[in-house]
Amino acid sequence: MIWQLASNSLWRRPIRTSLTALGIAVAVGSMVIFLSLGEGLRKAFASQIGSIGPDLQVSFGDFDASTSFTTLPEIPLHYLDDLQAQSSRFGITRVTPLLSHFRAGLSPGNSFVFQGLPASEDLANLFIDFQVDAGRSLRADDEGKGVAVIGAQVAKRSQLELGKQLRLSGDYSFEIVGIVSSSEGIVDNSIVVPLTSLQAALGIKDKLSFITLDLEEPARAAEIATQLKEVFPNLGFQTRSDVLGVLEQGVRITDVVRLGISTIALIVGAIAVANTMMMSVFERTREFGIVRAIGARPRFLFALVLSEALLLSFVGALAGVILGRLGMIAVNNIATNLIGLEVAALTPRLVLFAISVAFVMGLMSGLIPAFRAARITIATAMARE
Amino acid sequence: MLRAQELSKRYVLASGTVQALKPFSYDFSPAKVTAILGPSGSGKSTLLNLLAGLDSPSSGSILLDGNDLSQLNESARAELRLKYFGFVFQSFNLINILNAWQNVAFPMGLTGLKQEKRKARAFELLSHFGLGERLYHFPHKLSGGERQRVALARALANNPEVIFADEPTGNLDSKSGAMVLDALFELAAEGRTVIIVTHNLELAKRADEVIFLKDGELTNAPVELGQPAIP
Known part of the structure; x- marks a missing residue:
């Protein structure tokens, strides 16, 4: 019931929801593209050095x-x-x-x-x-x-x-x-x-x-x-594995840089979700008052708002992975033309990581609005026009 | 039996303390309609909010079958409202993102009832109130009278002992208003306690008991009601 309600609530404002999801998608997509570079480099190094390098x-x-x-x-x-x-x-x-x-x-x-x-x-x-x-x-x-x-x-x-x-x-x-x-x-x-x-x-x-x-x-x-x-x-x-190890070390250094850049995009996405949820909670104060009046516990509203934030982040993350995949194809096309190597790769662990990050982002950005929703005073909320 | 004992409410504002409800005691009888009357600002809604556990009293207690609501925490009060109370509001207060049957089924969902069962009961209740053809309509597609009947059906979803109605006919035309009032009196006849806050003197005349509030205090009812103000 709570997920259906969360979904209906989000689609009540389709443009705002879509724009917020797009913001998350861009953030997650850019993270996927940045991090896929590391995955691609690892794959390229492993295949190149592992198969043809000197002993x-x-x-x-x-x-x-x-x-x-x-x-x-x-x-x-x-x-x-x-x-x-x-x-x-x-x-x-x-x-x-x-x-x-x-x-x-x-x-x-x-x-x-x-x-x-x-x-x-x-x-x-x-x-x-x-x-x-x-x-x-x-x-x-x-x-x-x-x-x-x-x-x-x-x-x-x-x-x-x-x-x-x-x-x-x-x-x-x-x-x-x-x-x-x-x-x-x-x-x-x-x-x-x-x-x-x-x-x-x-x-x-x-x-x-x-x-x-x-x-x-x-x-x-x-x-x-x-x-x-x-x-x-x-x-x-x-040895070959030593060389690979050093290259891996180098890729890891770039991982940190790329992750740092991605984090900025993710923080912006998280602020967008938090802003959307805060606006939504503010607009629905009266509705939350009604829901509480007819018997919902405070934790129901907490869970509802958090579910909305998570749903929004999850949809944004899925769109972001697709967006990242498209971006990665574009990067690989350019890289193949320039150096004959595919430098970006979308691995299952990267998809899982992107979705996990979006999940945590949704959770964090939904917490304050959820607390706020759970703490409304029924009589005051219902008096609001 | 719902009982108010020395119930009072005061608000502390920057300009001073406002006594919204002076100590109030009353026994609300089952199977009766009790009308709460009074001019605007007399404390009617404050009293209703306190009786229904929507607000906390400054002093006094509200007893439902001997249990003191004012001693319960938020979650326990919510559970009590869910199982024992039903609400009908002037502005209907339906959830706009849910259709008619979903609105009625919502309180049942909060009790954990399975979807098939709550859907069946929602259909049954809506059909009882003549809304069998409006099950999938969202609130904005319903007339005022239809919305109030959906609200009535929702109020009955968990088969409550007490129905609170705050100006239930305030936004309705006379025909729809009469239909809603008939339904409320039927509910009282079934054995429920029905408490109605109203400005409507005609409604008050039909009520079994009348409480008249003025300046937050129980006082004499207008003579045209023909009923004693203070039982």
Whole structure:
């Protein structure tokens, strides 16, 4: 009976109810979009790193979310030889140096990630499902030359084609000799150039960003990482799960920021619900007096007003999830065009979280109006016109 | 039996204390219609509110079958009103978001009666008052007389012992008013206590007992009523 009454009460003022529900929907929808970015990034990282990453990644010092996403090369070059010298002892099958450089532009179309890899390295060994879509891959004799193979997404996003020149600095430019792709996004979104060419272009002869290691027994990666750490105390050795963990840590940091922004929207939504309920209670004081006169207890009115707030929030939350889903599709369309990755995902836990937050919001914003309704004086309420 | 013992009500305002009802004692007999008369501001509605447990007395007590209402808390008073009292108001006071049968069924819902049963009883009561064709009409689609009959049906929903009517014919045409009054007198004839606050002298003449209030005090009734003011 109480839910029917609550529903009827809300529809007595359809425009006000709809606008309030819309306010909640926008608040919840924006929260869903913001938080779905984190969910999407987690999924993307898990699929990318988990399936194609190296068995061990080597960094200079510890690898954590606050310092390790910069592309400043820090690993002294001699560690490459040192690690190769230890290959047989630790069952290392491949040692690959990597120099990364991010060239920021004013728009995503002008921003590029350069990956310097030994030109002799067969990229098909590094990236699963690697394929050359046009032109060719790097060859050993490309080392030191200004040539590049670019990911299919980069080519599409920046409208690049074979033969075009990519300028890295005033003196250095790279000719595109191949367009490549793989089943994951790292290659698709990078420009791969010979290691020595990139070192020359950047003026960094003796430093690397990372070194990757392939192992004979990948299952022992964690154990080998510990042993290597004892030999090379200045280096950090990360397994795939370590890398994922650090990335997760980074996503969590952004979670807090996104949640903070969402909270502001939610507070505005909660104020809208509270305002609507307060107005409703004020307008219905006489009706509440009648209801009390014919035998309703104070707690009935308390429950009624709270039910209305919850119902309003719940309907708003459902609409918000749908709105968020639509927004997320739009975000993914843009992200797919720009970087070839779906960066937002609507997971069941996110839907549950959004609805739970709306429930708490309804509960909090309905409390004061509900207390007020429960405390009316019957004779005074009924005397009101 | 509803009994008022030294019942009084005073309001403390910024301008001073107002004695809305001076100590009042009276036994309201079952199976009788008692009319409460008096000019505006004489304390009629205050008395009705106190008797019905809608307001708390400043002093004195209200006894229903020996139980003192004034000693009960809000929830207990609500339960008592729900089970033992029925109300008919001048301005009908139906719940606008509920249709006719839902309005009648509402007090039954508060007792926890299942929907099928309360719907059946609401239909029965409304049909009894000639509203069998208006079951699904909302209050704004009903005439004044029809609304007051819905209110009467609602007042009887939980089969109360006492019916309080505050100017029940005040907003009705003479035909509808007569119909409502007949219904109230029928209820008294069935054994219920019916207490009516009114300005209507014709109604007062039909009443079994008359209480005349002036300045918050029981006083002599107008002679045209032909009844003693103070029993």
